[in-house]
Amino acid sequence: MTDPLASWNDGIAKRAILDFVAQVTTPDSPSFVPPRDRIAVFDNDGTLWVEQPLYVQAFFVFDRIQQLAPQHPEWQTQEPFASVLKGDLKAALSAGEPALVELVMATHAGMTTDEFAAIAKDWLATANHPTLHRPYTELVYQPMLELLAYLQANGFKTFIVSGGGVEFMRACTEQIYGIPPEQVIGSSNKTQFELRDGKPVILRLPELYFFNDKAGKPAAIQHYIGRRPIAAFGNSDGDLQMLQWTTAGSGASLGMIVRHTDGDREFAYDQGAMGNLKDALVEAEKEGWVVVDMQRDWNRIFKFAAYS
């Protein structure tokens, strides 16, 4: 028999996964959970794929600003667009959340949902990571792909619950994770249905509808899924409340935090440009959540890398 978690080294994290799955799937176990209640939720950025030096979607925003610039001569002098066009992403980001929202809305609204899906798919098919020089769709963690497949094979329904834009993620999540669009929960724009020359379209409006982070995550889980997950996987304080909600159920549960400790094979950070891991680490200790040490627990990070 091949090991379904071959990229995981033997250790606390791998054993916690195997034990948990055995417990909830063994019919005469006191912790047995029927398949319909085997819900597992995964953060995306930094949990399933790379989030350094910036979120993948941030690079999409910056590339789109460059592409759209000829239609917006005013951006040459108008911040935060001017900094982006000069390639000074640090300056663009330092202007804070309102500036970031402005960049997102300039690139994520004003088209139909079908048009946006095509734009995002095209970009994901061609763009490369600035230092790893690979398509972003290859920068997914092989051990997490094995974990997703292992849970799915054991009757789990796996959901993404991420701060990323839901329609941006859906442009690749089925292909790279085997997770269908209806199991992807993210942040979203307001939209509007209308008839254009008799043809129905859904327009993306330049207004935030829902921001899926921190306390928003358990609220979204209840809103979209309608039952409490029994397993949750995250990597930052943005996932803290999702882990709290998941592991506060009455039966067996698994909370797991992916910690970025491997500067050679990936990136080493607790405090990143895009989200910190601090409070969730303290809570992990208290609550018995498993902390995955990427350097120690994973013998392989990406599919394309040789075993180390």
Place this chain on the structure above:
Amino acid sequence: MTDPLASWNDGIAKRAILDFVAQVTTPDSPSFVPPRDRIAVFDNDGTLWVEQPLYVQAFFVFDRIQQLAPQHPEWQTQEPFASVLKGDLKAALSAGEPALVELVMATHAGMTTDEFAAIAKDWLATANHPTLHRPYTELVYQPMLELLAYLQANGFKTFIVSGGGVEFMRACTEQIYGIPPEQVIGSSNKTQFELRDGKPVILRLPELYFFNDKAGKPAAIQHYIGRRPIAAFGNSDGDLQMLQWTTAGSGASLGMIVRHTDGDREFAYDQGAMGNLKDALVEAEKEGWVVVDMQRDWNRIFKFAAYS
């Protein structure tokens, strides 16, 4: 072989369903649709279960107002509560939407999501329809149950897309339709995650988050499901845009409207207290949607009724 649609009389509607399913599931058919794209969406009130003389959820609201009245002496004189407590539902409803929202919020907010689920489940387990004298959970249309099961057996993922409250519906939709909570899309309150004595809860706030009707339905379908359905079933103008969106896809699709024509076995109405069927009928003619005539097309309406 038993007929999977035994409660449907032979005729246009039944043949349309059988033909459509054969088309999209036959691998060498030009209209073949892979299982992952076999999404079917169903309105609930008046499409899957009874909506006369009022929506089931309206009776829940009125019963809850009665139950909560001892804690709210001011309701005895304050409209729209006073009319409800006098049993004058017509007067309570005639006060218009703001009054209705006030009644809904008084009964659907101020508790945790777990508490609300228990309240709704208890009510559904005990309440009876005022004229049919049966639990509401029995007042589901047997032909539609057969249709749901037939589509599910043919690889379809079936979703409810209803104006009803999502958490109210989820209190019974798995039991009566075999549709899990994550496939139920409805109207919703705002919610808020918080820790109560260290225990995470999700509070229902007295504010509407999303009203899932008319043009909101296709927007919600895109937001929650993320791909266009290939079959849609409704019964009123509130379902018009959902049918337009569904049947405007590039491949084979099925749009169907359940028309209430049977005053003997159920109710006969196009203009009801709670939603009209007018524009969608005109559009059905133009677009080739199938109109189900309940009297003509269904040999049985409810499970408990004898074949007629």
